[in-house]
Every structure is written in C-alpha cells, then in structure tokens.
Amino acid sequence: MDEQEAKIYTAILIVSVTIGIIIFYFILSIVRQQRKNAQLYQSKIEAEITTQELERRRIASDLHDELGPLLSAVKMKIGSVDISNSEDQEMISQSEEHIDRIVRRMREIANDLMPHSLLRQGIATGMEEFINDLRKTSGIKINSSVQTLKHLPEEKSVHLYRIFQEILHNSIKHSGAKEINIDLNQDEKLIRLMVKDDGKGFDYRKVFEENGGHGLRNISSRADILNGDLYIESANNQGTTITLEIPLSQPN
Template sequence: MPKQQEDILITIVVASVFFILIGSFVLLIVFVFLRRQRKNREEKEEMRNRFEQTLLKTQLEIQEQAFAYISQEIHDNIGQILSLARLNLNTFGDAVPEAKFNQTDDLLGKAIKDLRDLSHNLQNNRIHNIGIIESIRQLLVSLEKTGRFSTSFHTSDHFHILDVNTDIIIYRMIQEIINNIIKHAAASKIDVSINNEAETTVVTISDNGIGFDTALLNEERSGIGLQNIINRAKTINATVDVKSAPGSGTTITLYIKPKSLLL
C-alpha cells in the first residue's frame, strides 16, 4: 500500500475514533443530564406529595378539633338545655292536654337521644374506646332506627385492627360515604363490609339507590361529594374505587395498606 494511502487510512481511523469518542462523550453527558432531570422531577414530585400530605394532615386535625368542640358543646350545652326543657314540661300539670304533653315529651326525648348519638359519633375518644367495628355497627343501627334504611355489616374472621389513627380516618370516610348516600342516593339499603385480602384491608360500602354516571367524577363540579373521601384516603395511602351506573346503585371500595399512615 502506498505511503499516501496508508496515511489517509490512518487519518480516517483516527478521525473515526475521535468522533466516536466525542459522540460517546456527548451521549454520556445527555444521559447524565436526563438522569439528573428525572431525579429532580422525582424529588419535586416527592416534595409536592409530602406538602399535600402535610396540608391534608393539618386540615384533618383542624376538622377533628372542630368535631371535638362541637361534640362537647352538644353534650354540655344543647343537651342540658333540652333536658331542662323536658323537666320543665313536667311542671305544666293539667294545663297541657295529655296527648300534646306526651307528643312534646317524645319529641324532646328523641332530640336528646339524636344529639347524644351525634355527639358520640363526633368523638374520637369514643372510637378509641369501643373500636372501629362497634362504631360502624352503632352508626348503622342509628340509620335503621330512622325507619328509612335497612343495613348489613360484615367483617371477615381474619380482620385485624389497624392503628388507631388509621381506624379513625377509615370511620370518617365511611361516615362521609353514608352521608352522601343519605343526601343523594334515594337508597333503602346500605351494606358495609371490611375484609383483609393479602396485605390489604378492603372496605366496601354499597347501596341500592339511583346510582350515577361515573364519568361525572372527572368534572370539577360534579356535586357527587367524594372529594373529602379522596383527600382522607391520600393520608393513609389508600385508593378509592367507585362503581356505579344510573339505576344500579353505587359501590365504593377502599383499599388500605397496613401501616401506611403518614401522619
């Protein structure tokens, strides 16, 4: 091979190796840049999630404090006033017709009991003391006493209590769902079940009401009233699944991981 051709070949090889090295270097820089960019996005997402968790935690703490205050006010003030009114009713003697007296006494008795039940439902300490299972059972019993609903409650034999704070949040979510059923579903039957499946606690609340189009959940002002439930679920890393159709009732399922509470 002539000297000139050999020099040209060497030049081409050297240039090729040089461009390969340059290309590899550029690819390495791009790779590092993309990896750092992805890491920054993940860190920002994690920070945003932590901020949302902290914000939700604060909101729930304020809400629970408000519940405690309202419960105490009901017990100490409104309940006592109604009890005094009921006692005063007994001093009217024969001035009030017996039928009217009995009707008023019954109404006051019902108001006192309803307020007492409401006060108990708002108290965290009561949920602590009697547990989530008995709290849910009593909530459903109070619904049946209205005469508007029949209810059923099932827990699996292997159900285990989560930590106390998680139980309170689960109970509040069940309350919110039942309130939505009362307001919107026009239902006559409510079923609640709590089961353990593998490493997940599954809570299901279903009704036989009018149902709705779940596509409405994607609208900002759907009026379905599930935002509080979703917000509470985020604080315990739970997921919410909603199944419904017009005329077919609604089933809401909560999937909760044990020890997932971030509060």
C-alpha cells in the same frame, strides 16, 4: 474514515451523550420535585384532617360534658321556683321545654361532630347506630353485617367511621339505590369495609379529573392515613361498590 473524521465523530458522540445525561438528569429532577410536592400536599391534607378531628372532638365533648349538665342544672333551678301565679307558672314550664329542646339539639350536634358511641363503645356500635338512623330516615333497604373490630386504635377508627359515613351519605344522596349492603369484617391481616349500592353508578375518574368530589378526596386522604387501599367499582346503572382494605400490621 480518516483520523480527522474519527475525532469529529468522537466529539459529537461525547457531546450527545453529555447532553443526553443532562436532559435525563433534568427530567429526573422534575419528576422527583413533583413527587415531593405531591407528598407535601398529601401530608398537609392529612395534618388538616387530623387537626379538624381533634377540634371536633374538643367541641363535642365541651358541648356534651360541660354545657349539657349546666343546662340541666338551670332547668332544675327554674323548676324549683315556687310560684303561685298561673301565668308565671306557664312561663316557667315553657322555659323548661325550651331548655329540653336545647339539650336535645346540642346532643345531636355533639353526636354529629363526634359520635359518642364510637368513642365509648367502639366502631361497630357507632356504625350500627348510624345505620339504624339511616334505616329510619332514608326509606332504603339497608342490609348490614358489622363485625366488632379488634386492634384498631381510636384515632384510626374515627377515620374509618368518617369514610363509612361519607360512602353511605353518597349512596343515599346520589345513587337512587333501592338497596345498600354493608359489610365490615376483619381477619388476622386486614380490616375490610365494603359498601355496595344498586343505584345509577358514576364515573369516579371523571369526578376526580374535573377536580370535584370533595367527599371522595376526603375518603381517599383518610384511606392514605390508614395506609389502606381503596377500590371503587362503578358502572352506569349497575351500582357502586366501594371497598376499603386496611392492613393491621402496617406501622403508621
């Protein structure tokens, strides 16, 4: 190799390395940008979920604490009217029944928006009440072991409760299961929720790929808010087991 050739090879090498570095840098920036976009998207969803929860809580407490007593007062006033005409009396008692129905329905709506027991008596009681309602309405055998949780702030317990609700709704609505097992426990490091059904199973990767699964996405976003790990095991005709593990010491 003469000196001229050596110079050409060196030049080619330098140009190739420079192009290589530029391409590498370019790819790196794209990956970084994509990661940043994904993070932004995730924080947007998390902010939306948090705002939605606050709004739900506000509406639920307005319904429960303000409109409820107001309607009861109206009912009392109507009941205290002294009427001798029997037709009018009949009308009054019908109105009282209507008010009772409105109050009952309003409590149900408030409870769906934000379960009273969840906030007042904690997540274990909230979950037990929800499970008992499902036992009555679904006709599915539901076995549960729900431990009272310590050290779980209220806003986190709301997310955990919503995840639990969606998993159970899905099992009841989609799986055709005969039996569902629920386990909530806690040790010094983790809170672990496990829900297992013996239904038909499903391909959750496909659901995510096809951009479906609003409920599953919501579960996954809430699990992220809790810094939790979500595991879905599901196979055709072998049921579905969903496990959520929430670390206790992690800052949030």
